[in-house]
Amino acid sequence: MKDQVRALREDFDRELKAAGDASALQALRDRYLGRKAGAITALMKALGALGPAERRVAGQELNELKTHVESGLDAARDRAASDSTAQRLARERLDITLPGRRPPHGRRHPLTAAREDLEDIFLAMGYEIFDGPEVEDDYHCFEALNMPADHPARDMQDTFYLAEGGLLLRTHTSTGQIRYMLSNPHPPDVRIICPGKVYRRDDDITHSPMFQQIEGLVVGKGITLGDLKGTIEAFLHALFGAQFPVRFRPSYFPYTEPSVEVDLGCVVCGGKGCRVCKQTGWLEIMGSGMVHPAVFEAVNARLGRVVYDPEEVTGFAFGLGIERVAMVRHGIDNIRLFYENDLRFLEQFPG
């Protein structure tokens, strides 16, 4: 019996080494441990034929063999299982350099992006955004803005007129000043911006017959030219960065007095002078000024009472072209690109 156990052990160890996969291991398990035909099971049954002392020793040896076989088979099974996971993972390899499955990606128009950036700066300063109509009348576009009929300044804004109704397309968003003051929910205080499309009969590389502006208006007691300066500086620094200087110089607009042109240190050359700033180191960026008393008077006249007494309230207004901001930002030199809707242009912006 002792020799049989030793021989069986040697056989098992040799066969276990040779067993390649899970099915070979299962066959091995059946051959040694099977309830009906297992070799160890057969020897266990044969124990009954031995004497008591011999049976005790042989039983101990057989139990040791059984444990040896079981643990050997279990270890081999675990090894085989882990080998097949590794093989499966290897089979499942993807080419991680192929493009991903992107959710569709569109874009906002660069002028929308610029406009919303401008709006956000003024929203943060407590401004309200006011939308006025694009189809306007002479009163809101010119007359109330101190540009009566025959005023030479009307030549600067070649106007599109509608065939009927005495209407026109607004030439500037300054119309928003008048519309807001006439419908102001908390007169005489005003703090608004009016973004939107405007129209002039011009079409060349620097002019589009349709373009976009943002007008701003602040009215109240004690509003000063110093407030105009501080507000515009804060706005331009927020938009372009505080490293660019801002310069104010007297100018002329019929609806402001004093009128102020605002220059920004050239963002291209940093002020040294280049083609973009025509060697001046400055970029003309926006117009502004203190609201002309005649504008308040025109609004009062239409309201039929003195709501904006020029002796009591003052204000400042400003206006800038949204295309101008986008052109300075992105180095664009042809305004018409914004309206040609060529995807080769639009897709350059992250949107």
Place this chain on the structure above:
Amino acid sequence: MKVPIGWLREFVDFTAEVPRLADDLTLAGLAVDGIEGKGDDAVLDLDVTTNRVDCMNVYGVAREVSVLYGSALRPLPVDIREEGPPASGAWTIDVEAPELCPRFCGRVLDVRVGPSPAWLRGRLEQVGVRPIDNVVDLTNYVMIEMGQPMHAFDLARMPEARIVVRWARPGEKLLTLDGQERTLQGRIGVIGAARGALGLAGVMGGASSEVSDSTRTVALEAAYWDPPSIRRAAKALGLHTEASHRFERGADPEAPPVALARLAHLLAKIGAGTARPGLIDRYVAPRPRTRVSLRPGRITSVLGAPVAVSESRRILSGLGFAVGEPSEAWTVDVPTWRGDVTREIDLVEEIARHHGLGRIPSTIPPSARVEGLRPTQRRDRKVRELLAGAGLIEVITYSFVSVDGGPGPAPPLLRLANPLSAEQAVLRPSTVFPGLLSALRTNLRQGRHDVRLFELGRVFGLDRAFPEAAPEELRLGLLLAGRAPGHWSAAARAVDFYDVKGLVELLAIRFGVPRPDFQPLAGPSWDAVLHPNQSAQLAPLRPGRPTEYVGLLHPDLVARLELKEAPLVAELDPARFDLGASIRVRALDRFPAVERDVAVVVEAAVPAEDVLAEIRRAAGPLLREVQVVDKYDRPPVPAGRVSLTVALAYQDPARTLTGDEVQSSVDAIVAALRARGWDIRGE
């Protein structure tokens, strides 16, 4: 306007280098656009704002320089020695239209016409004026120097040596100096003669009395014209000259006699002639002098910082204003060359620009109110974000389009009276037709096939009340063409109706508003515009709202536009997405849902929505959700019919459902569907 430095130095001394002078002028409101040359030979190119006609001449700029640097302004030399018989005996001037010509002055000069001396020719060439002869050159010289346009007539060629300033007679003809024969219509002023006209008042002289080599005696005029009259005439004639440019902006009514004397002075100086005794001065409608009251406190309240009283007074008097005694309100007499200054605020500006805007401290006014985006503004931003997020690219097309309008019930179109071209003559009634379609064509021409665009902008011509409500409204246009966004892992597929419908559904879901009801196109206005069986119109938000649609372009229109494939388009009213009611949260389900599928075979023309409606009617209260999950139309489904697989979900918030309850609802559904004559598959 060109200003030679050497010419400036005749009237004012300054030590600043030219680039520094240019900066100082710019910061005082006279923008220097460029500098040609160096030192005393330099010429400044000034961009003078339209209100500052007083600076459209060398002397006016010299006055600004004198205030900038606190340097005295030298008077113009105008002394003359008169010779010969009195001027008034040689020349008769009558002003018949004082409303046109408040002041008309003349002098008679005996001249020797010839070339100008080199210095005079040099000055004119510096400012870009071609020298002609000494008489004409001097009129140009004096205009550039002091801003007063003048005209020299050959007295011998002036019929009866007489001038009548009057309005043109209808149809009156005149050959102007530019060689054009003009027929005058409307209210145009002329310098008339005994017979016919000699020149256009304030705009251009005539050829008939032009000075020539043989001229011996010159009738020289300088006038002050009514600005609106000159402006209207120049506009009507389409003729804009140096003279009209100045007169229409309001010249100096005191300048004509001075300019005549200045010219006579220079004429004698170059040895080309002398003036006869006497100035002929027809000041028929004297201009009122402007006096303005200025409160020093007002300067502070407008600028936000005080300016020293002495500084304010120095600036004003340097600019020619006569300032009264210091008090609460100074009396300020405005010089005659400053027609642009009419009220207190104008004086504040004069002080501010010479004090220096840079010296005013910057402040930010405190904000008293909380503001933010209005609901519609927030909506518009969200629409753009969502559509960009869904793969569409935003475009902005022109608001003016060709005369060809869009589809749908045609609104009254708004037309431009003065369009740039016939292609831009009408305000667009739609964002799609033709805006988005032309944007598609632009990109197809570039070889792009897969194009997904949207535009959110105003359309015009809707039937709105004038003039209180504007005839314009916001619209959202969508356009999809080519293939759906794909990946190398799957076969490409063309976009179809359900892609664009899905975008509309996505917007409704993301705004928390009810999903729109898609209905078949109705009415003849869609014929040959949209595919009748692959398009829908949306149930209107409210009666009377404009039509909104989703669909495939009609093949006829596709052919007419020379497109290879039909794009899908949609036009929507963004008001449809006005943010929905605030959300009330429902308790989370504590008991499981039971799911069942039913496959029903119907005629191909039956809308799925009809099947779903029948199911909802028959199901009873436990049915939570029902949706189509598959559509199948190949064998064994008979031809002309389709099989729709519908997923049903049952749930009760208070308990677990039994199998029998669910089965009896499914049985009721099956019975109801069969009652409609539809078959149930696999049941």
